[in-house]
Structures are given as C-alpha cells and as structure tokens.
Amino acid sequence: MAETSFHKAFGVSEDMVAELGDQIFDLSHNHQTRRGDPVRELDWDAIEAGRVGMGLTDGEIAERLGLEVDQVTFIRTLVEGRRFHTGHYKRLYKLGGGKRYRPERETDK
Amino acid sequence: MVKKHIDIDPIEAKEAILGYCKKKGALVAGVADLEALERIAPAGHRPSDLMPRVKSVISLGVGGQTQGAWTLPAKAMAFFGSTEGRAYTITYGLAFMIERKYLARSIYCPPDIDPELGSRVPLQSIKLHAELAGLGARSLAGDILLHPEYGYMYFASVFTELDLPPDKPMAENPCPAPSCTDMYRKTGQTPCMKFCPVQCLSGSIDEDGRQAEMHYDMAACAEMTQQYETLATVMAGAMNAETPEEREVMLHRPENKTLWYKMSVGSGGLLAQCFECMRVCPIATRAPLADPILRAQAALDQEDG
Numbered sequence: 396m397a398e399t400s401f402h403k404a405f406g407v408s409e410d411m412v413a414e415l416g417d418q419i420f421d422l423s424h425n426h427q428t429r430r431g432d433p434v435r436e437l438d439w440d441a442i443e444a445g446r447v448g449m450g451l452t453d454g455e456i457a458e459r460l461g462l463e464v465d466q467v468t469f470i471r472t473l474v475e476g477r478r479f480h481t482g483h484y485k486r487l488y489k490l491g492g493g494k495r496y497r498p499e500r501e502t503d504k
Numbered sequence: 505m506v507k508k509h510i511d512i513d514p515i516e517a518k519e520a521i522l523g524y525c526k527k528k529g530a531l532v533a534g535v536a537d538l539e540a541l542e543r544i545a546p547a548g549h550r551p552s553d554l555m556p557r558v559k560s561v562i563s564l565g566v567g568g569q570t571q572g573a574w575t576l577p578a579k580a581m582a583f584f585g586s587t588e589g590r591a592y593t594i595t596y597g598l599a600f601m602i603e604r605k606y607l608a609r610s611i612y613c614p615p616d617i618d619p620e621l622g623s624r625v626p627l628q629s630i631k632l633h634a635e636l637a638g639l640g641a642r643s644l645a646g647d648i649l650l651h652p653e654y655g656y657m658y659f660a661s662v663f664t665e666l667d668l669p670p671d672k673p674m675a676e677n678p679c680p681a682p683s684c685t686d687m688y689r690k691t692g693q694t695p696c697m698k699f700c701p702v703q704c705l706s707g708s709i710d711e712d713g714r715q716a717e718m719h720y721d722m723a724a725c726a727e728m729t730q731q732y733e734t735l736a737t738v739m740a741g742a743m744n745a746e747t748p749e750e751r752e753v754m755l756h757r758p759e760n761k762t763l764w765y766k767m768s769v770g771s772g773g774l775l776a777q778c779f780e781c782m783r784v785c786p787i788a789t790r791a792p793l794a795d796p797i798l799r800a801q802a803a804l805d806q807e808d809g
Contacts, residue, residue: 424624425723427647432715434544434632435641435673442544450722452546453621472622475723481734483727485759486701487778491578496701496780 405469415460416474422459423471424450512606518668521562524601528594530564531654531793534637536661537670541636549618549628551663555611560668562598563630563637565657566591571795574783582777588615589772591660598662608666615660623733624726634659638671643679644707645696645781646720652678655794656782677715681786685713695784702728705781728778735763 396409420426428448433441451459453467460467490496518535525533538561542550551558569585592615599610618627631649634640640649640657651657652674684694688709691698697705704724710716726733738760745751754760766774782788793799 420723425721427718427720427722429642429647429718429720430716432642432677434635435677437540437673439543446546452548452625454547468621475622475624476733476736478723479733479737480727481737483702483724484731484734487578487582487728487780489578490701490780491576491581491783493575495699495784498703 401469405466406463407466407469411466412470412473415462416470418460419456419467419471420474420478422447422451422456423453425475426450508607510607512608512666514666514668517606517666520605521598521602521668524598525562525564525594528597529566529590530594531567531657532639532651533562533564534639534671535668536561536563536633536636537672541632544636545629545632549626551613551628554613554628555609555663555665557609557665558663560664560666560670561613561633561637562595562662562664562668563633563639563659564591564594564598564661565634565639565651565654565659566594567654567795567799568656568658568782568788569779569795571797574789578778578780578783581779583771583773585779586658586772586776588658588660588776591658595660595662599664602662602664602666606666608664610662610664610666613661613663623730624722628661630659630661633661636670636673638673641674641677641679642715642718643677643696643785643787644684644694644705644709644715644718645679645785646705646722646725647718648782650677650679650785650787651791652676652787653791653793655791656785656788678787678791679715680709680713682713683786685709695786696781699780699784700725701778701780725778728780730775731763731766731777732774735767738763 398409402408427450430445430448431441433445453471454464457464457467486496486501522533538551538559541561542552551561566587568587573581573585596612599612602608602610614627615630616627617623618625634649635642639659640651643650648656680688680694688694702724704721707718708716738754742751742754745754788794793802
C-alpha cells in the first residue's frame with residue numbers, strides 16, 4: 396500500500412504497519428483476557444498482573460515497543476479499520492424471535 | 505462577590521443524592537472509591553484527568569429493555585434495545601442538582617470516546633465506575649456488568665468536588681448462573697459464548713462454579729455493535745470502486761442505504777446494536793427485578809404482604 400501524508404506526519408511506513416500492526420492490535424483493548432475477578436475483589440496484585448491481558452493503552456504499548464504514542468495510535472486505528480469486517484452485521488437480520496445463532500447455518504454473502 | 509459556604513454532612517448529602525437518582529428512575533446508585541479508581545484506571549483515563557479536583561464519582565444504573573423487547577427479531581431490537589439515554593438524562597440533572605444544592609462543582613461524565621484515540625477507547629470507563637460503586641459485577645459476556653436483582657443495566661456517572669463516602673464493590677458475582685455452569689460442564693460453553701454471532705466470547709469456569717478466565721474479542725464484537733465504524737469502510741469502498749456500477753451498488757445496496765437513513769435521522773441505532781449474548785443470559789432476562797413486569801409484580805407482592 397502507498398504511504399500517505401499522514402504516514403509521513405507520524406513517521407510511520409507501511410513496512411512498520413505490516414511488521415507491528417498485528418502486535419499493536421493484540422496488545423490493545425481489541426483483545427481482552429481477564430483471570431478471576433480482581434477488580435471486584437480489589438486484589439491489587441492480580442489487577443497489576445492482569446493489565447497486559449486486559450489490553451494496554453497506546454502509551455503503554457509505545458513504551459514496550461519503543462515507539463511514539465502517536466505512532467501507536469496511528470497504526471492501531473489503521474489496523475482496526477482494515478480488519479473491520481462489514482459483512483458480519485447481516486447475521487443479526489436472521490436472529491431473534493426465537494432464532495439463535497448457529498455457525499453451521501451461516502452463509503455470509 | 506464573596507463565596508458562600510454551607511455546612512454539609514457527607515452522609516446526609518450522599519443519601520439525598522442517591523435518593524435523587526432513584527426518584528428520577530435509576531434502579532441503583534452508589535459512590536465509587538476514588539482512590540481505587542485512580543489506581544486502576546490507566547493514565548489519561550482517570551477521573552482526575554478530566555476533573556483535576558474531583559473528590560467523588562457517583563454512578564447510577566437504569567433498567568435495560570422491557571420484557572417484550574427480548575422476544576423481538578434482532579434487527580428491530582437494534583434500533584431501540586439500549587436504554588442508556590435515560591441514565592445520561594438522570595446524571596446530567598444530578599450534576600446540576602449537586603451544584604445548586606451543595607455549591608460544589610460537578611460534571612456529567614461524558615460516556616463518549618476519546619477523540620484523540622479513534623472509536624474504541626472511551627474517555628472514562630463508566631463500567632469501572634459502576635463496578636467499584638457496587639452496582640454490578642463483570643460477566644463472562646465480555647465483562648458486561650450484571651446485577652443479581654436487576655440483571656442487565658445501563659450506567660452513567662457524575663464527577664463532583666463534593667466529598668462523599670464511597671461504597672464497596674459487590675461481595676459476590678452473579679455470573680455464571682447455575683444453569684450456565686451446567687451447560688459449560690457439558691459443552692465447554694455458556695449460552696453467551698455459544699450464541700454470539702461472531703463467536704467473540706470464550707472462557708472457563710472453575711470447580712467452584714466461579715469465573716476462571718474470560719476472553720473477549722472486542723474487535724469482532726465491534727463489527728456487530730458499532731455500525732458507525734462501517735461508514736468509513738463503505739465510503740472508501742465506494743470511492744475506490746473500479747466502475748460506476750460497482751460504486752452505485754456499494755452506496756445503494758440495502759444494508760448500506762440503511763446507514764444513510766440512520767445518519768440522517770440521528771439514529772442511536774448506529775451503536776450498541778447486538779444483544780444476542782444478553783438475550784440468552786438468565787441473569788439479564790430472568791433476574792428477580794430484571795424488567796418492568798417483574799418489578800411491578802414484585803411491588804404487588806410486597807403490597808400483598
């Protein structure tokens with residue numbers, strides 16, 4: 396993909412997006428894993444231990460990867476847009492009124 | 505003008521504030537522990553990042569759908585299934601009430617996204633406020649908060665410079681319900697996991713019937729619940745179409761035409777549109793006071809003694 400003036404403004408190349416995009420996406424809130432119920436229990440050690448699983452902020456990701464915060468935000472939002480599958484929404488049209496989702500019935504068009 | 509000072513009993517003030525919330529239609533209300541909030545929320549999303557002199561965070565919850573709504577097709581529910589507007593109205597009024605009555609600066613906490621961070625990062629976690637205020641506990645359904653009596657609610661918050669005594673988080677988590685644990689033991693999935701249209705939920709339950717792990721693919725969930733994100737993709741697709749015919753189809757196919765309709769009428773149906781995990785949740789749909797019919801029946805039972 397061609398690089399834009401926005402890429403240049405943030406000092407991000409398409410190679411960087413290809414190399415770091417998935418990692419940034421996975422470290423962000425887009426994927427969340429919680430172990431136990433640490434916030435409700437105010438288990439401070441578990442809250443700290445669970446931060447990475449629950450998704451890091453762009454600032455925290457930038458610190459880990461040695462990037463600027465703006466670069467992480469730029470790459471993350473770009474990847475979010477590219478991965479957004481608009482075709483899945485239509486699955487809702489067939490659900491409700493007693494009908495539940497069954498993967499074996501799915502035929503996305 | 506000399507600033508007036510009034511003596512305020514924090515306990516009485518809290519009672520009056522939470523009473524206001526309930527009178528205006530909230531089912532639950534509480535005060536989150538500010539120190540805990542500041543410690544848990546990441547930098548940039550702490551209450552003090554919005555309001556530097558904040559002393560208290562008040563959270564409230566309003567009821568979810570009517571009982572009838574759960575019987576509807578998903579495409580109808582997508583237009584009105586969420587009831588968060590009512591929560592925002594109450595908190596907006598509450599901020600005014602606190603300033604007027606206690607002369608303490610207050611704000612309605614915006615439930616919206618941080619404009620510097622795209623469409624998936626909120627300014628504040630309203631969920632965290634509600635959880636710490638004891639209004640709900642995190643579920644296996646992507647951490648949606650559930651309440652043992654009221655089920656599934658919508659939350660909103662007020663920040664104030666008035667010092668109020670905080671509440672505690674819930675002592676127990678109602679999720680998973682016993683029937684969900686039974687299903688998990690047999691199939692490895694709870695109803696919310698099984699019936700999610702994009703399979704964005706997974707997790708595990710321990711031997712004691714408590715949540716061990718919760719996995720949430722928020723990006724997949726967004727495809728069903730945040731249709732405003734579709735707009736950019738549709739526009740880009742139309743602009744990049746190779747032929748005029750392809751562009752025409754991109755803009756005029758039925759599901760995309762619906763987007764233009766929703767935008768033109770300012771429909772809230774561009775967000776929070778999928779309820780399939782909650783539709784099959786026994787706590788959301790069958791908690792003792794989960795909907796107006798159940799609450800009315802409980803009130804009648806109480807009258808009968």
